[in-house]
Amino acid sequence: MNFTIDENGYYGHYGGAYIPEILRTNIVALKQQFLALRDDPDFNAAYDRLLRDYVGRPSPLYYAPRLSERYGATIYLKREDLNHTGSHKINNTIGQVLLARHMGKRHILAETGAGQHGVATATVAALMEMQCTVFMGETDIARQQPNVEKMRLLGATVVPVTSGSKTLKDAANEAIRYWIHYPADTHYVIGSVIGPDPYPDMVAHFQSVISSEIRQQLLSEEGVACPHAVIACVGGGSNAAGAFYHFLEEEQVQLIGVEAAGKGVDSGHTAATIATGSAGVIHGSKTLLMQDSDGQIKEPYSISAGLDYPGIGPLHAHLHETGRASFLQATDEEALQAAFLLMRMEGIIPAIESAHALAALEKLSFSNTGPVVVCLSGRGDKDMDAYIRAAPASFKNHQL
Known part of the structure; x- marks a missing residue:
């Protein structure tokens, strides 16, 4: 049985990249850069060093x-x-923000539910001198207020989401809409193994x-x-x-x-x-x-x-x-x-x-x-x- 992703971004029947055409250039470039750097000794040395000394x-x-x-x-x-x-979230945010820096991006975008991914993203964005915007549902802002304040103290802009149930799904919707409007200089740090290929694998x-x-x-x-x-x-x-x-x-x-x-x-x-x-x-x-x-x-x-x-x-x-x-x-x-x-x-x-x-x-x-x-x-x-x-x-x- 094969549990690795295939060249088209699928695990068996699941996966792929169902995205607006305006984001295709970003997704293709991200996949190319990720595949090029995942086994790069210098990239991995920088990543491992931060995991050891910072995390x-x-x-x-x-x-x-x-x-x-x-x-x-x-x-x-x-x-x-x-x-x-x-939390575990910082393992991924360090990797993705390092990747974004290699790609010349200056603006980091994220969605968050419990706020742990938002805090981790805001933390690494501050470390690497990048602008950070985090979308978070109003319901989650109310129940996770300490993490909201941490993100703001770290310099991130927290954008309340008022659509739907005002939770994680809706924050992800709004983050994707924002990315569509600012694709050139922005990297979207998805916090889970969801989203279009290569995000689940990455x-x-x-x-x-x-x-x-x-x-x-x-x-x-x-x-x-x-x-x-x-x-x-x-x-x-x-x-x-x-x-x-x-x-x-x-x-x-x-x-x-x-x-x-x-x-x-x-x-x-x-x-x-x-x-x-x-x-x-x-x-x-x-x-x-x-x-x-x-x-x-x-x-x-x-x-x-x-x-x-x-x-x-x-x-x-x-x-x-x-x-x-x-x-x-x-x-x-x-x-x-x-x-x-x-x-x-x-x-x-x-x-x-x-x-x-x-x-x-x-x-x-x-x-x-x-x-x-x-x-x-x-x-x-x-x-x-x-x-x-x-x-x-x-x-x-x-x-x-």
């Missing part, structure tokens, strides 16, 4: 003793929350440092390079793509993505694309998305701004179709309970996005298996208001 990589692979005891497994947490800016490539480090760290800690399973939350799917990347051909490794079920898969208030979606085109690629019988995109819902997206990256659609990865769903309440459990048992406050991955531990059974790695994609500073509001009800009668 703080490698991120730790933390053995979680109390979680391991609770679930009867050897559980490790890949601590992407300890990266500079607090973002997965820059995020693959996660699984590369997992292999090395497990070999050091456990004497094996491959875990029994890798678990990661999935919205568009960048942290999952990075955590899965170097295990795609290792069929003995279970790859488990966890979607945001919101108030329930069948509630009408969900962002579980794999569970409820069908094939279509969204934001420049053919993939699975939530849509009605007329092909109109359904509004997603999740307590998690970063998972509140009606589609999924074409790589993940392919992994689902081929059966290489399995996808579970976790509700808002299940994610909150998993977050509170981690806080009390391991002293770590996760992002609500990451808490969805942790919630899968309650749904799985591990017995005498090898190590299980959960990608802790971000830290929970940005979600404190949601946790504080939820904590009284969730901790009532809550047994650890």
Whole structure:
């Protein structure tokens, strides 16, 4: 089974570049530059140096003793929350902004939901002396205010989006419209493994440092390079793509993505694309998305701004179709309970996005298996208001 992208930008049936003609020159140039630089020693040396000295990589692979005891497994947490800016997002933004600089671009454009990608993009744009504009839905601005202020302090212009549900999908729509008007000097830093080719492949490539480090760290800690399973939350799917990347051909490794079920898969208030979606085109690629019988995109819902997206990256659609990865769903309440459990048992406050991955531990059974790695994609500073509001009800009668 082949899990790499083909020359036309497809993973199996999914991918491609469905774009306005005005952007084709940009997309073609971006793909050419990416393919030329991905194996370039000087480019990779600059990228690796920034990951080490600026981001703080490698991120730790933390053995979680109390979680391991609770679930009867050897559980490790890949601590992407300890990266500079607090999530995995900076792995990709450093790569893309370096690429943009090679292309002579001076203006960086981004969309963001939870704000982690926006903060990472604003951070690297400041580092590399570039102008930065970030589109963010008004709903997400209200629930992720600390990250909004971080972006502004870093010099980015944050543009509120008032269309649709005022969340991630709508921010991406507006960012693409902006790029159409300013294609010459602007690079659009897409934050997930979505969008037209080469974005899904490019973002997965820059995020693959996660699984590369997992292999090395497990070999050091456990004497094996491959875990029994890798678990990661999935919205568009960048942290999952990075955590899965170097295990795609290792069929003995279970790859488990966890979607945001919101108030329930069948509630009408969900962002579980794999569970409820069908094939279509969204934001420049053919993939699975939530849509009605007329092909109109359904509004997603999740307590998690970063998972509140009606589609999924074409790589993940392919992994689902081929059966290489399995996808579970976790509700808002299940994610909150998993977050509170981690806080009390391991002293770590996760992002609500990451808490969805942790919630899968309650749904799985591990017995005498090898190590299980959960990608802790971000830290929970940005979600404190949601946790504080939820904590009284969730901790009532809550047994650890």
